[in-house]
Amino acid sequence: MKRDYISVILENLIWFILVAVFLFFTFQSPFFLTSVNITNILAAAAVLGVLVVGQTFVLITGNFDLSSESTLGLSALFGIWLIVPAMSPNWGGGILLSPYLSIVIILLMGAFIGWLIGTLITVGKMNNFIVTLAMLLILRGTMLAFTQGNATSGLNFPPADIFYWLGHAAAIDIPGVVKIPVSVCATALIFLIGHIVLNHRRFGRELYAIGGNRAAAVASGIDADKRIRQVYILSGFLAAFGGWMLAGRVASIQVNLGEGYIFTVMAAAVIGGISLQGGRGTMIGALGGVLLLSTIDRGLNLMKVSVFWIKVIQGLIIMLAMFIDAQRVRYRSKVSTEASSATGVAAPGNS
Numbered sequence: 001m002k003r004d005y006i007s008v009i010l011e012n013l014i015w016f017i018l019v020a021v022f023l024f025f026t027f028q029s030p031f032f033l034t035s036v037n038i039t040n041i042l043a044a045a046a047v048l049g050v051l052v053v054g055q056t057f058v059l060i061t062g063n064f065d066l067s068s069e070s071t072l073g074l075s076a077l078f079g080i081w082l083i084v085p086a087m088s089p090n091w092g093g094g095i096l097l098s099p100y101l102s103i104v105i106i107l108l109m110g111a112f113i114g115w116l117i118g119t120l121i122t123v124g125k126m127n128n129f130i131v132t133l134a135m136l137l138i139l140r141g142t143m144l145a146f147t148q149g150n151a152t153s154g155l156n157f158p159p160a161d162i163f164y165w166l167g168h169a170a171a172i173d174i175p176g177v178v179k180i181p182v183s184v185c186a187t188a189l190i191f192l193i194g195h196i197v198l199n200h201r202r203f204g205r206e207l208y209a210i211g212g213n214r215a216a217a218v219a220s221g222i223d224a225d226k227r228i229r230q231v232y233i234l235s236g237f238l239a240a241f242g243g244w245m246l247a248g249r250v251a252s253i254q255v256n257l258g259e260g261y262i263f264t265v266m267a268a269a270v271i272g273g274i275s276l277q278g279g280r281g282t283m284i285g286a287l288g289g290v291l292l293l294s295t296i297d298r299g300l301n302l303m304k305v306s307v308f309w310i311k312v313i314q315g316l317i318i319m320l321a322m323f324i325d326a327q328r329v330r331y332r333s334k335v336s337t338e339a340s341s342a343t344g345v346a347a348p349g350n351s
């Protein structure tokens with residue numbers, strides 16, 4: 001019974017922490033528990049959440065994608081660059097493409113980037129850390145090449161308004177009561193679909209099997225390489241989707257848009273229970289990680305904490321995420337060893 005109690009706490013620790021943090025900021029600031037602030041928390045969590053969903057699929061297979069922040073930035077920039085005039089004040093490509101076609105192009109571009117990464121890893125047998133790090137740098141350099149370092153904007157170009165719809169429009173707007181952005185609804189739907197896929201579809205079960213024991217998964221008939229390519233395609237697609245969403249929240253798209261996002265994405269996933277070793281974690285836990293980081297960021301801003309200290313706190317949160325994951329792994333290993341000893345069967349790796 002004690003073991004089950006500890007296991008439940010470890011698996012759902014993110015929600016206990018989230019409630020504690022929420023109560024702390026509620027007592028610290030009278031502006032925290034308001035409909036406007038809650039909406040701001042959810043809106044800020046939307047883009048992060050989309051990237052975390054894609055990263056969760058990748059992490060469960062025992063891989064990770066460092067390039068998603070650059071895919072996000074390039075998608076937002078390239079999408080606007082395709083539809084606005086060249087030179088000041090827009091600094092676009094002057095192609096004046098239809099915004100609808102631009103959106104399709106960047107989503108396909110994100111999927112292609114993911115496919116390329118997955119192919120290099122599975123067919124080229126390259127290390128996923130090196131491949132995704134190199135892609136992060138390549139995409140960031142591409143952003144500079146497109147704009148020569150200038151910020152691209154479509155704010156004074158009416159046709160571009162459609163491109164900003166996902167991150168700017170409201171799905172529910174009750175004056176004086178609540179205003180829920182389209183981005184929040186879209187992210188909630190993505191998390192729901194991700195949860196269903198991971199827990200109720202063969203695709204999800206195969207991802208867990210690959211992350212848990214790839215050799216055993218392959219021996220059981222699972223095409224691990226194919227699945228890994230597919231999760232990278234999904235990660236790239238969602239990163240591009242997040243870029244489209246983020247574009248609606250910024251006045252102009254800078255060449256460093258999304259820079260540093262990957263650290264927050266990894267922290268949210270890991271502190272939400274997604275293991276860096278693969279094979280473990282849930283989409284619900286990842287959602288908790290996203291909400292926690294967004295709540296902390298908003299709460300610290302309301303308390304007027306210096307931006308420099310916010311960076312320190314974010315670093316400590318990442319450290320905490322790694323510590324929690326290490327304790328989960330250690331506890332599971334201990335329970336597995338004791339269970340194996342009790343049944344007289346050697347634990348994996350023991351003789």
